[in-house]
Amino acid sequence: MLAYLADVTLFDGRVRRPRRGVLIEGDRIAWVGAHTRAPRHAREARELARGVVVTPGLIDAHVHLCFDGTADFAAEAREMESVAAATVKAVRNAAITLRHGVTTVRDLGGRGDAAIWVARAVESGRLPGPRILAAGRALTVTGGHGHNVGLGREVDGPDEVRRAVREEIRAGATAIKLMATGGVLTPGITADFAAFTPEELRAAVEEAHAWGRTVAAHAIGPTGILRAVEAGVDSIEHGSMLTSEGARRMAERGTYHVPTLSALVGMVDHADEIPAYAAEKATALVDRAREAFRRSIRAGVRIVCGTDAGTPFNPHGSAPLEVVRMVEWGLPPIAALRAATSVAAELLRLPDVGVIGPGAAADLCAYEADPLEDVRAILAPVVVLKGGEPVGSLP
Ligand SMILES: [Zn+2]
Numbered sequence: 001m002l003a004y005l006a007d008v009t010l011f012d013g014r015v016r017r018p019r020r021g022v023l024i025e026g027d028r029i030a031w032v033g034a035h036t037r038a039p040r041h042a043r044e045a046r047e048l049a050r051g052v053v054v055t056p057g058l059i060d061a062h063v064h065l066c067f068d069g070t071a072d073f074a075a076e077a078r079e080m081e082s083v084a085a086a087t088v089k090a091v092r093n094a095a096i097t098l099r100h101g102v103t104t105v106r107d108l109g110g111r112g113d114a115a116i117w118v119a120r121a122v123e124s125g126r127l128p129g130p131r132i133l134a135a136g137r138a139l140t141v142t143g144g145h146g147h148n149v150g151l152g153r154e155v156d157g158p159d160e161v162r163r164a165v166r167e168e169i170r171a172g173a174t175a176i177k178l179m180a181t182g183g184v185l186t187p188g189i190t191a192d193f194a195a196f197t198p199e200e201l202r203a204a205v206e207e208a209h210a211w212g213r214t215v216a217a218h219a220i221g222p223t224g225i226l227r228a229v230e231a232g233v234d235s236i237e238h239g240s241m242l243t244s245e246g247a248r249r250m251a252e253r254g255t256y257h258v259p260t261l262s263a264l265v266g267m268v269d270h271a272d273e274i275p276a277y278a279a280e281k282a283t284a285l286v287d288r289a290r291e292a293f294r295r296s297i298r299a300g301v302r303i304v305c306g307t308d309a310g311t312p313f314n315p316h317g318s319a320p321l322e323v324v325r326m327v328e329w330g331l332p333p334i335a336a337l338r339a340a341t342s343v344a345a346e347l348l349r350l351p352d353v354g355v356i357g358p359g360a361a362a363d364l365c366a367y368e369a370d371p372l373e374d375v376r377a378i379l380a381p382v383v384v385l386k387g388g389e390p391v392g393s394l395p
Contacts, residue, residue: 069266
């Protein structure tokens, strides 16, 4: 019932402090403070670890649990003949995700309601996995990004968009996903094609917000990014061709940027193995994406960790690797850790995760080395807790 982390270096989601103690009661954090001033009953607690470095459990704001990350996304989609087949994958991928220290994810598009049911099963303790916010099916225009892989539904006009938002929420969606531009993994459509009209985007955002759901917009090209930001979406996913104007508007409006570097890196590093249309688009985008990411940092846009796991060569549980990549691309380590903890939790409007403080969920990771000194330490958690329960070791 009571567990204690003794004399640890603590990154609490915002700042780092040495020589802390963390007392866990049930599934919640009961107390955090100087180890030497631990409350008396901490002595009766089971000591989980001592002298390690502790962070909140990581958050991945962009995954596709129904997909495994195989080389040909469209072929994987074709072979996935039913929602049941997708659900089996999602169950397995949820378990893999958790073992890497990722205790919360947002699923941004799957087959039918597969991810929604996995989310519910995890929530009620019937399946191992991270806490899951699930968008159900993504909304895309007729013939738009993702129409060919069965993770989206095609909708046109503000009324249809509004109805689709309501139907996804009725089906159990706890987030909404819009395909605001073309994308890398859809043949016959350029990545910078601006898909939904401003009226359609506004209808989606207005409806989703009325139901208390946040809106994520897949947006690569500059026009689609600006339209989505002006319509009031909560996050821009990818944002690979973000302009200075776009970054300035995102900073002003408080729009989050989920750059999903792992998606591009996975494809560019395996360009010979993925379909030619995807390889060409990914290769053409990677330098732009690097510039866009730096623009976001300079403009003070709030950056959040998201992997797009499930896309080619981008396996589940890669949020720690995304943190490493964000640092390699120029984000200071403390900002990268915040992006995967407290800032991600703000985007997802989950006040009790992403931070280690009294009352928060006891989701945390412990490491032998300090990721703030060598970010690669984040790849090897020695202890992972979710809701106070230790998670099985890595496969
Ligand atoms: Zn995605």
